[in-house]
Amino acid sequence: MKKLRYAGVLTAVALALTGCGGEKVGADKPAAAGKDCGTFNLTVSPWVGYEANAAVVSYVATKDLGCKVVEKNLKEEIAWQGFSTGEVDVNLENWGHEDLKQKYITDDKVAVEAGSTGVKGVIGWYVPPWMAKQYPDITDWKSLNKYAGLFKTSESGGKGQLLDGDPSYVTNDEALVKNLSLNYKVVQSGSETALIQAFRDAEKNKKPLLAYFYEPQWFFNEVKLVKINLPAYKTGCDAVPAKVACDYPPYDLDKIVSKKFADSGSPAYDLVKNFKWTNEDQNAVARMIAVDKLTPDAAAEKWVKDNQSTVNTWLGK
Amino acid sequence: MASITGSVEIEVRRPRRSVVVGVVLVVWVAAYFVLRGIDTLVLGGQETTALHRWLNDHRDDVGQGNVFFDAIRIAVDHFVVLLQNLVSQPSFDRPVPAIGWLGVVAISAYCAWAFGNWKVAVLTAAGLGFVGVQGLWQESMDTLALTVAAVLLSLLVAIPLGIWAGLSDRAFKVATLVLDLMQTLPTFVYLAPLTLFFAIGPAAATIATLIYAAPPAVRLTAHAIRSVPPESVEAARSLGSTRGQTLTKVLLPMSRSTVVVGINQTIMAALSMVTVAALIDAPGLGQTVLKALQTLDVGVAFNAGLAIVVLAIVLDRVTTAAGDRPWRTANRRRRILLAAGGVGVLVAVWFSRTYVWAAEFPSQIGIGSQIAKVASDVTNWVQDVFGGFTYGVRDAVTNGLLNPLEALLTGSPWWLVTVVVVALAAVLGGWRGAVPAAVCLGLLVATGVWQDSMVTLASTLLATVVVVAVGLALGVWAGRNRRVDVWIRPVLDAGQTMPPFVYLVPFLALFGTSRFTAIAAAVVFAVPVTTKIVADGIKAVPVATVEAANSVGSSSWQVISKVQLPVARRAITLAVNQGLIYVLSMVVVGGLVGAGALGYDVAAGFAQSELYGKGLAAGLAIVLLGVMLDRITQAAARRTQNFPSRGDKQ
Numbered sequence: 001m002k003k004l005r006y007a008g009v010l011t012a013v014a015l016a017l018t019g020c021g022g023e024k025v026g027a028d029k030p031a032a033a034g035k036d037c038g039t040f041n042l043t044v045s046p047w048v049g050y051e052a053n054a055a056v057v058s059y060v061a062t063k064d065l066g067c068k069v070v071e072k073n074l075k076e077e078i079a080w081q082g083f084s085t086g087e088v089d090v091n092l093e094n095w096g097h098e099d100l101k102q103k104y105i106t107d108d109k110v111a112v113e114a115g116s117t118g119v120k121g122v123i124g125w126y127v128p129p130w131m132a133k134q135y136p137d138i139t140d141w142k143s144l145n146k147y148a149g150l151f152k153t154s155e156s157g158g159k160g161q162l163l164d165g166d167p168s169y170v171t172n173d174e175a176l177v178k179n180l181s182l183n184y185k186v187v188q189s190g191s192e193t194a195l196i197q198a199f200r201d202a203e204k205n206k207k208p209l210l211a212y213f214y215e216p217q218w219f220f221n222e223v224k225l226v227k228i229n230l231p232a233y234k235t236g237c238d239a240v241p242a243k244v245a246c247d248y249p250p251y252d253l254d255k256i257v258s259k260k261f262a263d264s265g266s267p268a269y270d271l272v273k274n275f276k277w278t279n280e281d282q283n284a285v286a287r288m289i290a291v292d293k294l295t296p297d298a299a300a301e302k303w304v305k306d307n308q309s310t311v312n313t314w315l316g317k
Numbered sequence: 318m319a320s321i322t323g324s325v326e327i328e329v330r331r332p333r334r335s336v337v338v339g340v341v342l343v344v345w346v347a348a349y350f351v352l353r354g355i356d357t358l359v360l361g362g363q364e365t366t367a368l369h370r371w372l373n374d375h376r377d378d379v380g381q382g383n384v385f386f387d388a389i390r391i392a393v394d395h396f397v398v399l400l401q402n403l404v405s406q407p408s409f410d411r412p413v414p415a416i417g418w419l420g421v422v423a424i425s426a427y428c429a430w431a432f433g434n435w436k437v438a439v440l441t442a443a444g445l446g447f448v449g450v451q452g453l454w455q456e457s458m459d460t461l462a463l464t465v466a467a468v469l470l471s472l473l474v475a476i477p478l479g480i481w482a483g484l485s486d487r488a489f490k491v492a493t494l495v496l497d498l499m500q501t502l503p504t505f506v507y508l509a510p511l512t513l514f515f516a517i518g519p520a521a522a523t524i525a526t527l528i529y530a531a532p533p534a535v536r537l538t539a540h541a542i543r544s545v546p547p548e549s550v551e552a553a554r555s556l557g558s559t560r561g562q563t564l565t566k567v568l569l570p571m572s573r574s575t576v577v578v579g580i581n582q583t584i585m586a587a588l589s590m591v592t593v594a595a596l597i598d599a600p601g602l603g604q605t606v607l608k609a610l611q612t613l614d615v616g617v618a619f620n621a622g623l624a625i626v627v628l629a630i631v632l633d634r635v636t637t638a639a640g641d642r643p644w645r646t647a648n649r650r651r652r653i654l655l656a657a658g659g660v661g662v663l664v665a666v667w668f669s670r671t672y673v674w675a676a677e678f679p680s681q682i683g684i685g686s687q688i689a690k691v692a693s694d695v696t697n698w699v700q701d702v703f704g705g706f707t708y709g710v711r712d713a714v715t716n717g718l719l720n721p722l723e724a725l726l727t728g729s730p731w732w733l734v735t736v737v738v739v740a741l742a743a744v745l746g747g748w749r750g751a752v753p754a755a756v757c758l759g760l761l762v763a764t765g766v767w768q769d770s771m772v773t774l775a776s777t778l779l780a781t782v783v784v785v786a787v788g789l790a791l792g793v794w795a796g797r798n799r800r801v802d803v804w805i806r807p808v809l810d811a812g813q814t815m816p817p818f819v820y821l822v823p824f825l826a827l828f829g830t831s832r833f834t835a836i837a838a839a840v841v842f843a844v845p846v847t848t849k850i851v852a853d854g855i856k857a858v859p860v861a862t863v864e865a866a867n868s869v870g871s872s873s874w875q876v877i878s879k880v881q882l883p884v885a886r887r888a889i890t891l892a893v894n895q896g897l898i899y900v901l902s903m904v905v906v907g908g909l910v911g912a913g914a915l916g917y918d919v920a921a922g923f924a925q926s927e928l929y930g931k932g933l934a935a936g937l938a939i940v941l942l943g944v945m946l947d948r949i950t951q952a953a954a955r956r957t958q959n960f961p962s963r964g965d966k967q
Contacts, residue, residue, distance in 0.1 A: 023673040025413055048611055072598045073607070077926055078512050087517045099927060154715040155831050155911065163830060167921035167928075174362050186362070188917045189830040191909040193610055197825040200613075205704070218612065241363065290612040 037067035040089040040261060040268050043079035044071050047192070048218040052285035053092040053117060055296035057275055059304060060311055067268045076168060080104055080256075083111040089261035090114075090272055093253050095121055096170060105256075112262050114255040114269075118276040119216060121251030123169065125162070125228040126213040128203040132226035141180065141230045148183040150208040160184040163211035166192045172244040173212060176230070179245040184210075199223060216279045218290035274314040281307070337744045345737045349729050356730035358767035362921075365931050366765035372930030376510065390520040397466045397519035401600070405458035417669030417676030418454055422446065423662045431655060433638030444631035448624045452685035453602065454678035457624050460601030463519065463594070464587045464628075467526035471583050475531045479538025479579070480564070483572075489539055494944075496532040500898055501943035503905040503916075504529060504593050505923040506936035512597050522599030530587040537579025541572030577640025581633055585813055588629045592816040606816050615696050615822045616689030622819035623688065629814040630807060700826040707827040715833050723775035731767055734758070738945075746952025753952075757945035764934040764941070772832075772914035774942055776907070777900055780836045781946075784843040784896040791844070792851025792892065793877055796885075802852060809845035817842060817906045825910055835907025835916070842906075843899035847892045854888020855881050890954040894947055901943045915939050 040061075044054045058069040072079075072088065080100045082088030104111045127138060137143045148160030155161060162184045164173055173186045189195050195211055196219050202209035203223045213225060230247035237246040261269055281303070288299035304311050360366070365373075402408030403415045416424070422445045430438035448457040482492040508525055515521040545568050553567045569576075595603025602621045609617035668675040726734060735758045742750035761770050795802040817838055828834040858881050866880045882889065908916020915935045922932010 025411060025417075025671060025673055025676050046607065046611060051611075072517060073595065073604060074517065074598055075596055075924065077924060078509055078517065078597060081509070081512060082517055085513070085516050103926075153829070153831070154712050154720075154833070166924070167917065168924035171363075187830070187911065188362070188908070188913040189911050190913070190917050190920060193613060193822060194825050194830045194910050196613055197822060198830055201704075201826060201829070293614075 036266075037061070037065045037268050038264075038266055039068040039070060040266065041070045041072060041082070041087060042090045042092070043074045043082060043088045045076055045079065045091075045093065046073070048286045048290045049119070049216050049282050050093045051289055051296055052282050052299070053119075053275075055289070055300035056277075056285060056303060057090075057092055057272065059297060059300035060314065061268050061271055064311075064315060065267050065271065067266070080111075083256070083258045084108055086258070086260065089258045091256040092272070092275070093117055093119065094256050095253060096251055101256075110259055111256050112259055114257045114262070114273045116276065117253045117255055119253045119279050119282050121253050122215045122227070123248040123251070124213070125173075125210060125230065126199075126225040127208075127210055127228065128199055129224055129226055130203060130206055131208060139226060139228055141182075141228055144210075144228070145181075145183050147208075151184070151210050153187070155187045156185045160210065161187050163187055163189050163195065163198060163209065165189055165195045165212050169212075169214065170248075171212060172238065172241060172248070175242055175244045179243065180231070199225060216282055216286070218283070218286040221283065221287045221291055270316065271314055274316065276314070277310065281310075334744055338741060341737060341740050341744070345729070345733070346725065348733055349725055352730050352733060353728040356732065357727060358731050358762070358765075360765060360768060363928075365928070366934075368763070368765055369928075369930035369934055372933050373927065374930075376929055386514045389524075390515045390518075393466070393470070393515075393520040393523050394518060396470075397463060397523055400462035400466055401459060401519075403462075405455055405462055405600075413673075413676040414458070415670070416666055418445075418449055418678045419675035420662075420666035420669035421458065423665035423669075427658050427662045429635045429638070430658065433635050433642060437635045437638040440634055441631050444627045447627055449678040450682055450684050451620055451624055451688065452680065452683040453605065453621060453624045456600075456602045456605055456621070457628060458601075460588075460591055460603070460625065461628060463523060463526070463599055463601060464584070464591070464632075466519075467523045467530055467587045467590075468580075468584055470523065471527050471531040471587070472534055472580065474527075475534035475579075475583070476538055476576070479535040479576075480542060480569075482535065482539035483542025483568075484564075489543070492535060492539065496536055497898075497944055497947065498940055499528055500532045501901050501940045503902070503919045503936050503939060504590065505905050505919050506933055508593070508597055509923055509929070517598055519599070521597055522594040525594055525597070526587050526590045526599075529590050530583045533582035533586060534576075534579040537582065538572070538576050541575035541579075542568050544575070545571045574640050577636055581636050581640075584632045584636065585629060585810075588625055588632075588814045589816070591625055592818050603816070606818055610818055610822065613822055614689075614693075615819070616691075616693035618816075618819045618822070619692035620685050620689045622815045625816065626811045626814050630810050633810060696823045696826070700823065703827060708829065711828045711831060711833040715831065719775060719779055719832060719836075722779065723772055726771040726775050727768055731762055734771065735762075742949045742952070746949055746956055749955065750949045750952035753948035754945050757941045757948075761938055761941050764938045766915065766918060766931070766935050766938050769914040769918055769935065770938045770942060773904055773912075773916065773939070776832050776836055776839075776912060776914075777897075777904070777942065777946075780839045780843070780900045781893075781897050783836070783840050784847055784900060785893055787840065787844050788847025788851055788892060788896055789889070791848040793855055793881070795848065796852040796855025796881070797877075805848070809848055812841050812845040817903065821906070821910055830911030832907075832912045834910045835903070835912030838906060838910065839900045839903040842903050843896045846899055847896040850888055850892035850895060851885070854885035854892070857888070858884045886954075890951070893950055893954075897946055897950070898943060901939055904939050 042054055042058060044051060054071060058071065061067040061069050072082070074082065074088070076094075076097070077100075079088050079091055080097070080103075083104050101113075105113065125141075131138055135143075135147060138147055144160070151160035151162070152158065153161045160183060162173060162177060162182075164171055164186050167188075167190065176182075177184050177186060189198065189211070195213060198209055198211060199213070199219065200223065201207060210228070219225075231245060233247045233249050238244045238249065255272060255275065257269065257272060285299050285303050288294045288302065289296055292299075294302070401414075404421050405414055407413055408415055422442050425445060426438045426442040429441040445457075448454065478492065482489045504525055507528070511521045511525055515524055549567055549571060550563060553563045558566065591599070591601060592603040592606050595601070595607050602625050605621035606618045609615075609621065665675070670676070729737075735755070738758060739751050739755045742754035761767055764770070791805065795805050820841065821834075821838060824834050824837055828837060862880055862884060863876060866876045871879070904912070904916040905919045906916070908914070908918070908920045915938055918928075918935035919932045919939070922928045922930070922935065
């Protein structure tokens with residue numbers, strides 16, 4: 001008993017001694033930087049390319065404009081909902097979603113478009129590079145039936161397997177397979193994680209794989225997937241979903257902001273509106289985040305330092 | 318006398334029932350070859366039915382701006398933010414939380430000691446120190462704040478409901494159905510609408526967690542109250558106690574330890590929701606896991622998952638110790654010690670508010686990156702070494718078992734499947750099995766996702782059989798051997814709370830994107846709960862019974878099969894039921910690794926607005942499958958329980 005108490009007292013004394021030498025909380029309080037920019041809510045969709053956009057914009061908004069940026073990690077659908085409930089102000093990379101634009105921009109008038117991000121999105125069917133090398137004609141869709149046997153798996157019921165991805169993305173693959181009379185079965189992988197893992201395994205162990213994928217994507221820094229040429233896209237060829245027999249359209253990835261934010265006159269809105277870069281720029285930042293394991297903020301800082309002139313045009317300098 | 322007639326009936330019934338089951342199955346297979354491909358109710362990936370479109374149109378009907386929901390949202394938001402301000406987020410105009418890490422560790426260890434014992438206090442301090450050293454202090458505290466909020470609110474609702482369901486038979490029946498719904502309806506189905514009612518933020522995340530986590534507490538409270546011996550209640554009544562007195566003086570004290578098990582399971586369930594809640598911006602470890610997975614960084618995801626497991630183990634052991642602690646007032650010595658400890662805690666809190674080293678967890682002793690590195694190295698090694706072999710296993714199981722079963726279920730006309738299942742339910746469980754089966758199958762047809770339901774049913778059946786087999790083996794082993802039990806528990810806890818997202822990547826590498834991968838993930842998730850319940854059941858078999866069997870020279874195998882398993886049958890029924898429910902609650906996760914079918918439909922409904930209705934219908938289909946299988950197994954078990962087992966006869 002006594003020993004215990006002594007031990008307690010001794011520990012307390014020891015703690016007091018070490019503690020009093022330490023730095024006090026709030027000693028180096030930074031001066032609060034708050035100009036007229038205020039706060040805005042930025043949704044962060046779950047892919048690295050988006051994170052690159054978000055990192056750079058919030059770095060510039062915080063450092064140059066003195067805004068407070070509240071980042072919210074949300075799936076796309078929920079972010080769109082956020083425009084109507086006032087919890088999301090800015091979406092920095094939107095992939096099409098004509099139905100949601102119709103609902104939230106045209107019908108409910110709670111969101112507005114804020115122009116292109118300059119990044120071009122591509123959706124299509126891809127094979128790992130080793131296959132393109134070994135079977136050079138595989139990139140033409142007409143020869144896909146010839147190779148269908150290669151792509152058979154336990155899931156594809158005797159046909160070739162076409163692996164589809166994250167349900168968030170638009171897909172016409174079932175219709176495409178039917179309308180191009182391909183001897184393939186669409187198998188849902190269900191997530192981007194599953195797709196990337198499948199490609200990684202396919203390239204490493206030289207396994208055949210045909211799958212739905214998209215650019216820009218950080219994974220291209222690791223494996224340069226090769227796109228299959230489907231019948232070329234022409235405006236209107238995808239009008240009726242069940243009858244699609246052509247490639248996916250090129251996507252111009254754009255920005256969406258809430259109506260409230262657009263009308264607020266905040267300098268942050270001008271920044272978001274002027275923000276425009278290229279696939280290479282986004283890839284560079286995404287690479288730093290995904291491969292070099294930098295924090296988004298550090299990656300953004302590095303990129304901004306090297307590209308000050310681009311940033312200046314966003315700021316209207 | 319009773320036992321003699323009982324065994325006679327068994328001799329007559331047993332063979333007849335299995336013969337009938339066999340005949341039904343043979344007829345089914347024969348009919349399948351004739352009727353295959355007719356009326357299979359196929360629905361393509363992007364196709365919807367009128368019901369799905371109707372659900373789509375009415376999604377926003379219970380929208381925001383409702384005074385009732387707003388009141389709940391504001392109250393819950395304030396509560397969670399208060400907890401976050403206390404332990405995780407910079408608050409009250411200071412750059413650090415109100416209580417720094419030293420204060421949190423001191424308070425937690427003190428509480429663990431005061432309510433439990435000194436062993437769990439040491440464990441608490443060590444556990445919290447460990448997550449700090451992992452470099453995840455703030456994330457862990459965010460997760461802890463959210464979990465504590467969700468658990469407290471769950472208990473606020475669940476304990477009174479559980480007591481009510483324990484006292485009233487009618488409430489019990491309704492509650493069972495609602496709880497089945499809450500536990501099997503995939504979270505993805507209500508995650509998006511929840512953000513509409515409760516906005517994006519802590520409230521929606523807490524309430525999503527609450528819906529999933531509250532059922533075990535209700536179930537076990539009701540179960541505890543119902544199993545208090547009627548004699549005790551009678552005695553209290555005859556001594557003139559009022560209803561209220563009987564409840565507070567007899568029923569509640571006598572059911573305390575089971576209620577604590579319920580609280581325990583609620584905590585586990587809440588922690589297993591951490592990653593899912595992160596999809597609607599719940600702060601904490603879930604975010605770390607999801608971010609790491611975007612770049613397939615298994616190591617970092619594992620590190621965060623490990624922190625969740627550590628928190629789970631600490632909370633589990635503390636609540637268990639608190640439940641086991643005899644209810645008595647502290648003696649003088651303990652009171653003095655408690656007071657002294659309290660002063661120490663106050664000093665620690667003061668330090669953590671004053672000095673930076675006690676406020677922010679020192680970052681120079683981080684082992685998080687080493688853990689991450691080791692984890693990814695191990696995964697890579699396993700993938701490289703076992704990669705080919707595992708693909709072989711997958712193909713063998715898929716082609717040998719899964720594909721034939723699935724072909725039988727999906728290829729037969731829907732009415733044939735319905736007739737067969739209802740017939741089997743009737744043979745195995747009587748009308749108690751047949752009626753729910755018929756109702757559920759009818760509703761399944763109405764959901765419009767019949768074909769997908771049958772695909773999911775095939776995988777679910779296979780996964781459940783594996784879960785029960787493995788769970789029984791492990792459970793018997795752990796139930797008979799204390800040392801095994803001590804070693805196996807943390808592994809089971811890890812299986813239950815490690816976010817499935819963490820092991821999906823290695824599983825994908827080992828088995829590719831396939832239904833088999835989904836089955837494997839479901840098995841990992843469901844085996845722990847089955848094992849735990851079986852082990853508890855085996856341990857509860859009276860020592861005298863086992864001794865008696867041993868003394869007449871029975872072998873271990875005889876003791877297990879003739880004594881322990883039959884006596885623990887009630888626990889085994891519960892274990893099968895929970896194993897099944899846990900398998901079903903992984904259907905959506907399975908959809909993310911290639912299982913397709915209902916899981917994929919639900920995930921797609923969460924991601925694409927035009928598929929919302931279909932996702933909701935698929936979610937309901939999962940619930941229907943769960944209710945149907947549960948009712949059939951319960952009815953079958955009830956039927957066998959009416960007769961003394963063969964073990965008793967010898």
